[in-house]
Amino acid sequence: MIRRVLFGALLVLPAVFANAADSNGLKEGKVELKSAGALAFGPNGILFIGDSTQATVFAIDTKDSKQTDKSAINVKGIGAAIAGMLGVEESQILIADMAINPISGNVYLSVARGRGPDAQVLILRRGANGEVEELSLDSVACAEAKLPNAPAPGGTGRRNLRSQSITDLEFHGDRIFIAGLSNEEFASTLRSIPFPFKKVNKGISVEIFHGAHGRFETRSPVRTFTFYDIAKEAHILAAYTCTPLVKFPVSSLDVGEKVLGTTIAELGNRNRPLDMVAYQQGGEDFILLSNSARGVMKISTSGIDRKDGIEEKISGTSGQSYETLKDLVGVMQLDRLDMKRAVVLIKDDSGQHLKTIDLP
Amino acid sequence: MRTVAATNLAFWMSIVTFAGEPVEIEIPRANVDPTNAQCVVHHLPDSFLQQYRDAGAQSKGWRDWFSVHVVQQDRPVPTAMAGEYRIRGDSVGFRPRFPFRRGVGYIVRVNLPGEEELRSDRFTFLRPAASQARVEQIYPSADVLFGNHLRFYIQFSRPMSRGAVYENIELLNEQGDPVEAPFLMLDEELWDPDQKRLTLLFDPGRVKRELLPRQELGPAIVEGRTYVLKIKDTLQDATGRPIKPYQKRYKILPPDVTQPKPKKWTVAPPTGPDQPLQIQFPKSLDWAMLHRVLRVVDADGQALAGSTVIGKHEKSWQFTPDNKWARGKYRILIDSHLEDPVGNSIGRPFEVDLLRPVERTVPISHVVLLFTVR
Structure with missing residues (x-):
C-alpha cells in the first residue's frame, strides 16, 4: 500500500514540470471527448478533433512525427476488429471520420462505441x-478551442439544448477551418481559428463566414471542403449538401461578411458529398470527391478559374467535367496517403475495410 | 483471501487441471452491474506466472492463453477484447478497457500451455426491464405545414440510438408511398445532448427555388395534399430496443414567405403579481427556439429567472417569474434569429434572391417589446 502511494506521488511530478505550454501552445492534460467527429492533421503530427457535443475543437500532439516510407494500408474487416477489441457487436461501432498523418502515413479514426448518449468516444x-x-x-x-454557442438566456435557468455540429475540419496555413451547423436556427457557418489557439477577451478568437452561392444565398451546410490554388491564389472548394461545388478565395473571407461563392459544378441530386482531396496526375490537377450515392468522382480542374458560376437553370449535372470511378464502390471515408495514393474506408455486405488505392 | 472471492459477485464455472492443481475460470454473474466486472483465472502455478511478473505490465503474452471475445451469430469474434490483466496471488484477472455491455454475448477462452483442449465459458449481462420508448410529440404540433416547411423536432420519451435515423423515418404521400429523398441527411444527425430530441430538416435543395434537387424531383411536399410523417418501430432506443411506431398526418398549406414580426404580437401584461406574462403570435414559431430566445428584463436591465410555457401550435408563449412581479416597466428582448418552422427569421427570410430587394433584414441582434406591470 505504501509503495503504491509513493509511486503515485512520483508520477505527479513530471506532469507538473511538463505543464508549461509548448511552442504550439499545447499543455499536458486530459482530453475527454463526448462525441466522435471530424479529424484533420495540422503541422508536426498535431491532430485536430471536432467534438460536436462539446462544441469544441481539440488539438493534440500525437507524437507521431517520424517520417516513414508510408507502406500501403489494407485491413479487411477493420470494423469487426474494432468492435471485437472494444467488446461490442459491430453494429454498435460508428466510425465518424478518418485522417492520415501526412508525416507518418498512419491512419487515425474517430470512433464511438455505442450509439446512445453514453457512448464512449x-x-x-x-x-x-x-x-x-x-x-x-x-x-x-x-x-x-470552444466554439461560441448561442447562450441560454441569462438568469432564467433554462437549459440550452442547442448544439453546434461540426461537419468538417481542415488545416490551412496557420488556421483550422471548421464547417458546421446548428440543430436549431438554420445557419451554416464556416469558421477559422488561428493556431496556436489564442485567447482574446477570455474567449477564443473565432472568425465566422456565411456562405452564399449563385444567385440565391443559401444557408445550406458545407458538407466537405478542401484547399486548392487557383491562379496562384488559395481557394476553398466547398461541396454543399445540396451538391453544388463552390469556390471562393481564402482572402475573400472577411469576418462577419457574406462570402459570395462561385458555383463551379452541379454534381447531381439524391446525394451527399463526403470527402474531397486535390491531387496531381500527369501534370494536371484533379479533385477526388467521394459521395453517398454517386460514387467517387474524379473532377477535372480545367477552366476552374472562370469568373462566372452556374446561375442558369440546369438539369442533371453541369460545370467541371468529371468521371465516376466504377470500381470504387461504398467509399465512406477518403484521405490522401501521399502524392500518388489515397486510403479509403469502404463499407460492403461483409463489413468495413481499409484499402489503399492509386490516385486515378 | 482473494479479493475477487470477497466481492461475492462471482461463481465458479469450469474446472480444468493444470500441473496437477485444479484451475478455475470465474465469470461474472448475469444479474450484476457490468461496470466493474472482470473475468478471473484462479490457481495458476507460480512457475507459470513468474514469466509475467518478470515482464511486468508491458507483457503482451496474456492473450495467447487467456482472452475474452464478443460472441456474434453464435461465433467468437477473432479479435480479443482490449483490457488490463493483473496478477493477484495465484490468480489473473482481466478487466476490459470499456465495461462489458448488457445484452452482448461474451466468451472467455483459456488455453494453457501444454493443454490441447481449449477451455471456454460464455456469459451475458441481462438488460434490465424498461418501458418501450415512444414519440412524445412532434413539432410543429399543428396538423398543417406550409409548402416550404423546413424543420421538425421529434421528442422521444427515452434516449435514442444514433446512426440509423434516415432509414427509419419516412414521409408518405396520399397513396401511402414514401416520398423520395425528402430530408437533409446529415451523418452527424442533429440530436440534443440527451439524444431524446431529433431535429429533422427537409432537404433545403427541395425547398429553395432554382436549386437542382427541387428542379429534378420537385418540391418534397405539394400544397393541398396530405402527407404522413412515419417513425418506424425499427428505430432503436439507446439500449438497442425497438420503439413504438408513430405517425402524424399533415395537410399542406401554400408556402409562407413572411418573416415573424414582433410588432404584430399581442402582449398581455400580467394581471397580478404571480400571474404570467402572455404573448400571442399570429403564426406558429419554432418550438425549440421559443425556449431560449425570449428574455424578460426589468428596468435595471436584469434578466428575470422563471418558467415558460409554449402554447398550442406554438402560437403563444407565457412566462411566470420565480419571484413575484414588481410594479414597473419591463422589456421583452427577442433574439432576431428567432425563426418560424419554415426558416424565416425576424432578421431575414429563409431564401434571399440576391438580384431582388429583400423584404427586410434586421442587422441588429434583438427586437424589443415593452410592457408595464401596474
Whole structure:
C-alpha cells in the first residue's frame, strides 16, 4: 500500500514540470471527448478533433512525427476488429471520420462505441506494425478551442439544448477551418481559428463566414471542403449538401461578411458529398470527391478559374467535367496517403475495410 | 483471501487441471452491474506466472492463453477484447478497457500451455426491464405545414440510438408511398445532448427555388395534399430496443414567405403579481427556439429567472417569474434569429434572391417589446 502511494506521488511530478505550454501552445492534460467527429492533421503530427457535443475543437500532439516510407494500408474487416477489441457487436461501432498523418502515413479514426448518449468516444490509430491501437488521451499535450454557442438566456435557468455540429475540419496555413451547423436556427457557418489557439477577451478568437452561392444565398451546410490554388491564389472548394461545388478565395473571407461563392459544378441530386482531396496526375490537377450515392468522382480542374458560376437553370449535372470511378464502390471515408495514393474506408455486405488505392 | 472471492459477485464455472492443481475460470454473474466486472483465472502455478511478473505490465503474452471475445451469430469474434490483466496471488484477472455491455454475448477462452483442449465459458449481462420508448410529440404540433416547411423536432420519451435515423423515418404521400429523398441527411444527425430530441430538416435543395434537387424531383411536399410523417418501430432506443411506431398526418398549406414580426404580437401584461406574462403570435414559431430566445428584463436591465410555457401550435408563449412581479416597466428582448418552422427569421427570410430587394433584414441582434406591470 505504501509503495503504491509513493509511486503515485512520483508520477505527479513530471506532469507538473511538463505543464508549461509548448511552442504550439499545447499543455499536458486530459482530453475527454463526448462525441466522435471530424479529424484533420495540422503541422508536426498535431491532430485536430471536432467534438460536436462539446462544441469544441481539440488539438493534440500525437507524437507521431517520424517520417516513414508510408507502406500501403489494407485491413479487411477493420470494423469487426474494432468492435471485437472494444467488446461490442459491430453494429454498435460508428466510425465518424478518418485522417492520415501526412508525416507518418498512419491512419487515425474517430470512433464511438455505442450509439446512445453514453457512448464512449476514442481515437484509434492503425500504425506501421499493422495493429489497431487506442491513442491514449489521459495525458497528452493538448489545447482546446470552444466554439461560441448561442447562450441560454441569462438568469432564467433554462437549459440550452442547442448544439453546434461540426461537419468538417481542415488545416490551412496557420488556421483550422471548421464547417458546421446548428440543430436549431438554420445557419451554416464556416469558421477559422488561428493556431496556436489564442485567447482574446477570455474567449477564443473565432472568425465566422456565411456562405452564399449563385444567385440565391443559401444557408445550406458545407458538407466537405478542401484547399486548392487557383491562379496562384488559395481557394476553398466547398461541396454543399445540396451538391453544388463552390469556390471562393481564402482572402475573400472577411469576418462577419457574406462570402459570395462561385458555383463551379452541379454534381447531381439524391446525394451527399463526403470527402474531397486535390491531387496531381500527369501534370494536371484533379479533385477526388467521394459521395453517398454517386460514387467517387474524379473532377477535372480545367477552366476552374472562370469568373462566372452556374446561375442558369440546369438539369442533371453541369460545370467541371468529371468521371465516376466504377470500381470504387461504398467509399465512406477518403484521405490522401501521399502524392500518388489515397486510403479509403469502404463499407460492403461483409463489413468495413481499409484499402489503399492509386490516385486515378 | 482473494479479493475477487470477497466481492461475492462471482461463481465458479469450469474446472480444468493444470500441473496437477485444479484451475478455475470465474465469470461474472448475469444479474450484476457490468461496470466493474472482470473475468478471473484462479490457481495458476507460480512457475507459470513468474514469466509475467518478470515482464511486468508491458507483457503482451496474456492473450495467447487467456482472452475474452464478443460472441456474434453464435461465433467468437477473432479479435480479443482490449483490457488490463493483473496478477493477484495465484490468480489473473482481466478487466476490459470499456465495461462489458448488457445484452452482448461474451466468451472467455483459456488455453494453457501444454493443454490441447481449449477451455471456454460464455456469459451475458441481462438488460434490465424498461418501458418501450415512444414519440412524445412532434413539432410543429399543428396538423398543417406550409409548402416550404423546413424543420421538425421529434421528442422521444427515452434516449435514442444514433446512426440509423434516415432509414427509419419516412414521409408518405396520399397513396401511402414514401416520398423520395425528402430530408437533409446529415451523418452527424442533429440530436440534443440527451439524444431524446431529433431535429429533422427537409432537404433545403427541395425547398429553395432554382436549386437542382427541387428542379429534378420537385418540391418534397405539394400544397393541398396530405402527407404522413412515419417513425418506424425499427428505430432503436439507446439500449438497442425497438420503439413504438408513430405517425402524424399533415395537410399542406401554400408556402409562407413572411418573416415573424414582433410588432404584430399581442402582449398581455400580467394581471397580478404571480400571474404570467402572455404573448400571442399570429403564426406558429419554432418550438425549440421559443425556449431560449425570449428574455424578460426589468428596468435595471436584469434578466428575470422563471418558467415558460409554449402554447398550442406554438402560437403563444407565457412566462411566470420565480419571484413575484414588481410594479414597473419591463422589456421583452427577442433574439432576431428567432425563426418560424419554415426558416424565416425576424432578421431575414429563409431564401434571399440576391438580384431582388429583400423584404427586410434586421442587422441588429434583438427586437424589443415593452410592457408595464401596474
